[in-house]
Amino acid sequence: MDDHSDQTRKPRADAVRNRERVLEAAKAVFNAGGPEASLEAVAKRAGVGIGTLYRHFPTREDLFEAVYRREVEQLSELAEHLRSAKDPVEALRRWLQSAVEFVATKKGMLAALALAYQSSSELAVFSMDRLTKAIGSLLERAVAAGQMRADIVPEDLLRAFFGMCYMHDKPGWQSSVLRLLDVFVDGLRVQSAAKTRARVAKPAKPAVKRKR
């Protein structure tokens, strides 16, 4: 085959390395300085020229995309694993807890979530969609099982989670958020048998009604 028809020749080793470096640097820098951070700072931290950064990611959005998309996917996959858990309420609780961990580790996560709420870029739409579906599937199960109130939509939960995590600067924020999520999930539970009965007396199963 002719060289010219070979569209995807082996990517050059240094190119791959640099791409990776830039991504790493971008995570760190966007984290520290927010999404407005200087691209030159990213390049410098990555140890590459600014031109190299631009070659790999022609626009700021492209860089965002590359940094955050995978993180969103991982969080989404986590939800899928948890769908097989026995207790649906606990599954949701665990997802939220794991998500906190996730945010703590791969901090870029937060920016991705913020993006999902604030912007309307392609990435934001993707993120919102993906996460909404992830939480939605967990929520739905719990509601269908009659263990959770039906008036909370996935977007609400996403907002709550995101919001609680958002200010993750102060030391100890993790335990604070974990406490809050705990309270929150408690609030979501359909309350005690008596309560439940009372509520069951009413129509019940409104979950199906949601547009889903």
Place this chain on the structure above:
Amino acid sequence: MDDHSDQTRKPRADAVRNRERVLEAAKAVFNAGGPEASLEAVAKRAGVGIGTLYRHFPTREDLFEAVYRREVEQLSELAEHLRSAKDPVEALRRWLQSAVEFVATKKGMLAALALAYQSSSELAVFSMDRLTKAIGSLLERAVAAGQMRADIVPEDLLRAFFGMCYMHDKPGWQSSVLRLLDVFVDGLRVQSAAKTRARVAKPAKPAVKRKR
């Protein structure tokens, strides 16, 4: 005291007027463009020279301070009014609800809260202190009455409230936040059969009354 030694003599009329104008403009501009907004934009909107703005508020922080401090105080005072309410849990719930309203109206509020969490400026310290005390007093009563879990500190609540409000861009955010706060307060309640019964028994509609 002699007039000449009086440091704060009659402030010139136009100076007062300009100060007010700048404050108004700053609220509007920071609201629209975030706290990074251009100070020249503020001056222009206020109809004064940039130099005038700087005379009144030598640093960006000073301007923030002047814009937001009063808003924080108002929110704090609200808590004091609610201390006299009968049901301490409902008092807290109502404070949170009112705070949402507050944020919806005087949007600068959010910036003030964000500041409280993120920065460590004088204003931030002041805000944090003030709001923590406000929420703390409500929380304390409810805990003391045995109606609320004791493992949540005021800072947690502040974070939860702030976080939930933070993404106030999408239309309908208010009702979303109100739903979430409702769930949250439910989660805060000490769960006892008696209480539950009581709830069902009594009219107890404050939360239910909202359109939900």
Place this chain on the structure above:
Amino acid sequence: MDDHSDQTRKPRADAVRNRERVLEAAKAVFNAGGPEASLEAVAKRAGVGIGTLYRHFPTREDLFEAVYRREVEQLSELAEHLRSAKDPVEALRRWLQSAVEFVATKKGMLAALALAYQSSSELAVFSMDRLTKAIGSLLERAVAAGQMRADIVPEDLLRAFFGMCYMHDKPGWQSSVLRLLDVFVDGLRVQSAAKTRARVAKPAKPAVKRKR
């Protein structure tokens, strides 16, 4: 009257000076480096900060405008003076000669003319219009007097003049252009019967054959 209502307070002395400096520098720099020249080079040559340049002329076009508009007007006025000359052909010849001088002195002129032909900015339209009218009035008189061929429009003349001047780099270009314009005006003259006859006598029709 209140300061606020005084829209055009006396322009600050240094501001005026700087504006003038920038204009001077711009003329020189655009001349040397063409219209693509760096604005920072202009600022540097003017001895002002780049910000100052931008304050006075927010866009590159604004600067062009300020630099060239007046030159075009002067050239136009020259045509008006010449309308009162006795011999219309000589008036046109003199205008062209003076224009060469003009170009030699205020070299920015050339750029203005180039602009008139190439771009379609407001300035270009203005220039084209103004110069077309200027030449047109001279041309018209000569044609009306039966001393000049009628198949040449002002735009043609403008192009000829502009073109001949365009390469004004080599030493001695002025005399070259003056010679050429002389030839050109000769060619514009209505040719006597005798000459015409002579020409017709010979075969020599290639030029006549063209659509003309």
Place this chain on the structure above:
Amino acid sequence: MDDHSDQTRKPRADAVRNRERVLEAAKAVFNAGGPEASLEAVAKRAGVGIGTLYRHFPTREDLFEAVYRREVEQLSELAEHLRSAKDPVEALRRWLQSAVEFVATKKGMLAALALAYQSSSELAVFSMDRLTKAIGSLLERAVAAGQMRADIVPEDLLRAFFGMCYMHDKPGWQSSVLRLLDVFVDGLRVQSAAKTRARVAKPAKPAVKRKR
């Protein structure tokens, strides 16, 4: 001669092909975007890597050279053909007319001519030399035949021609230039006494006919 010492051995087939591609692309790109056009744009259009372009043409000038030299030669050869024409004045007129056509078709021509005047690169020197000789030979004949004024040098003519063509953007530029060249050649003709007399004779007001 030994194959090994032969500096210009079989040029690799693809190398030849690429060279040609680059040249074609360069013509097109320089035409569209002027001589400042991006070399990467050229490479992209040629479908080769930027490195390949540089291998074939180490400097921008080299590329210019390769693109334009042949065009200049063609124009020069045209002059030689016309030397055998009967009427020397008409020969010159026809050369100029053909040159306009040439410029219209192979637009790169203009750039070559511009180069000849503005720069002093090797190519410019070559072009200037070649074209000066070409025009010079035609001019000389006409002057020698007593049909043309003797005070115009080849460089003058070149300048006139080049200048008139230079702004070849507007639609209809060709006919405008052809008209102008016609006038110009008329002006070059040696004028006779008889001619002048005749001129005064006619009153002629065709001026009114122009659209004005």
Place this chain on the structure above:
DNA sequence: GATGAATGAGGATTCATTCAT
């Protein structure tokens, strides 16, 4: 006190050119 001019640092972006593969 008010004004707005001046300044320059900072950050985005584009390309010519060199070099590793």
Place this chain on the structure above:
DNA sequence: TATGAATGAATCCTCATTCAT
């Protein structure tokens, strides 16, 4: 040889901030 990645200089433009009037 061909490729395209890497580099950084050059330029544009925006503001925060200081100062002359």
